[in-house]
Amino acid sequence: MQAKVISLAVLCGLIATAPQAATVIHAGTLIDGTDSAPRQNVTIRIDGDRITAVENGLQRVRDGETFIDLSQSTVMPGFIDSHTHLSSQLAQGSYMHRFTDNPATTAVRAASFARLTLHAGFTTVRELGDSDHVSVALRNGIRQGHIEGPRIFAAGKSLATTGGHADPTNNVRESFIHSPPTPADGVINGPLEARQAVRKRYQDGADLIKLTATGGVLSMASSGDNPQFMMDELESIVATAKDYNMRVAVHAHGRDGMLRAVQAGVDSIEHGTYMDDEVIAAMIEHGTYYVPTITAGKSVAERAEIDGFFPDMVRPKAREIGPLIQQTFATAYQAGVKIAFGTDAGVFDHGENYREFVYMVEAGMPAHEAIRSATYNAADLLGQLDNLGTIESGKLADIVAVDGDPLADIAILADVHFVMRDGQVFKTRD
Template sequence: MARTVFSGGSVFDGTGTDPAPADVVVEDGRIVDVGTGLDGDEGVDCAGKVLLPGLFDCHVHVTVSDIGLLARVQKPFSYQFYEAARNLRATLKQGITTVRDAAGADLGIKQAVEDGLIPGPRMQISVGLISPTGGHGDAWHPSGLSVPLMPPHPGRPDSRVDGPDEMRKVARTLLRAGADVLKVCTTGGVLSPRDDPRHSQFTPEELDVLNTEAKMQGRPVMAHAQGAEGIKNAVRAGVRSIEHGIYLDDEAIELMLGNGTWLVPTLVAPVNVLRAADAGVDLPAAVVAKAREVVVAHRDSVRRAHAAGVRIAMGTDSGVGPHGTNLEELALMHACGMSPADVVTATTSSSAKLLGLDDQLGRIEPGWRADLVVVNGDPYDFPSLPTNIHEVWKDGIRVV
């Protein structure tokens, strides 16, 4: 197998240190050497450029492309899978080589990427969104109609549950369907018009059953959690990550620190809801009002969590906003007090650790898989970063 050397540039290795001059040698899909004056059989000229590890987005919905009610009911059932292929390709072009789908993608989509049928980031999937009746994942409307973002189908079982016994059944059903992680709603949300983000969903008993089932199969739990009490319930139950974390209080932050719980902020998500409303997307008035209400509290919570030392990984909730705009999140993280190096670390090695992939991805280091992003100019110039992505390599193969 040919040795490819990326030479003449600088390297951000994923450890949190600033970029430094170095060459990187790749062979058979792996990084085999990092240093200066290296050679190989083939060369990639990186003069004036910076190499980053392949980026992560730990919260996407690749089968979701529209959040408006009317758009959802007008598309044929199978259209979502073709949209997913487009969305995965757009995400890859951002330098994101690994994603965690937070409900929507089924095992077929993941396998299509793995088998090379469609280009895209490697995937971890949760398949469905575990929600109680009347909760964030219940798409019932006062008309009596249900218009879910992700309708159930054979590869994506219905995941509404009430009570510990139903929780056990649905957890096992989602794991059977191929879930790498179980996603649960422990509070209301913004896009669900009939609930409140500050209100809790599921009892500690229900959450304990979920976490027990996940642990028995070696799987983590991620929690859509926005209100403080629902966040604390999730942390006490042993979830691995809090998604959104809009209304964190001091006790919730201390619990997260004590339990080593991760925060995936998705700061851009409510911003994208407001953009959609301004563009005329047909959203319930309650949804728009909640999005306006949470933006400031969300940023304050993330700022305080970071200052306290809570572990943070990058996620966007893409699907709520357009796929292929994922890197907007980085500037918002920076505005919450994270240094540029902290932001890129959260998008590389920290995300890899959250996903249990930190022994093979998220760093530029010998032995790691050769996911590399070649960036023109300064990688800390976050507003310009999307247009500065020059090349993307996944497992040693140039994919963009």
């Protein structure tokens, strides 16, 4: 009996089917997501959706095994984007979508963005804020094989205080608001409502909690950085989330809101623009991850120069806050804050997530560490190191490949030519 050799082109036709029982990949160079140096000529064996062995040398393909030849490529774990919004994409006029688009329209658009994200090499994402339960439905559709996309850890609707960054009624005429938003809508005031909101996210099927601890750039509110939660509210959210085994991600630009959130015990700070030495020290003490989203900052700063792109209330915030995030990242990295890769995709175009790698390296992070931030570190933030983040025996078979050496030129991660998720091939070379 002969080993089954299937070309990459033919494998495209297997996308809608279950993964082969046994698959062998020959990797020319392997960057495995650990802190080890790259290895040359490595064999990866896969059974179903799991890696069963990682062997030195290009080992013999056994009878009945499917062979994938990546011996001329650099192979890495599937990337993890720790901050995405698949249900939206910022564009001229998109501020009107919440008034014009029904949930079905949003879901169809989200499915297309999910496919773009997977084909860009991102096999897992944290979905940090949506509407109409789209991200939970999208997650389930991908799990069930109805939709092509990354593995999703969904937060559902973000939590805000009245008038806060994620209050959906900001700047909406009162006659259009049938009743004030409630914890079920993601708007809370006080620790009791905070508990109710977390429990509602759990009931809705969310995997984690996202809250907006400070003002934000794109919301229709005047401040982009003021603190918007009191300590008792933050502590109530964190304590309740832990009861349900849910982690807490926190949008924060301003220093005071960030410090309160870190002291309350949240798991990650997103954006972190006005992080100072006291916040950095607190994050290191508490082991809090930083998810920088440099790409979003640069993108909104660029678009702020386009007349009419942003509402007048948003434009000055985008000009001021957006350009600062890359320097904050550089300072936090040099200080030793734990960093997980995250882009805020949706604020810029989906499928361009790779840009974050370029900006991180540009700001002083070595390329190998940048890749680890999107593999090992991001899996650690998710609490999924037993399953994700490295190419090792026992892990889920999430594997991507590129031509060339990303440690020499990180920008080649823009052109991922092979994507496997859960042992199933979703993209091969054209």
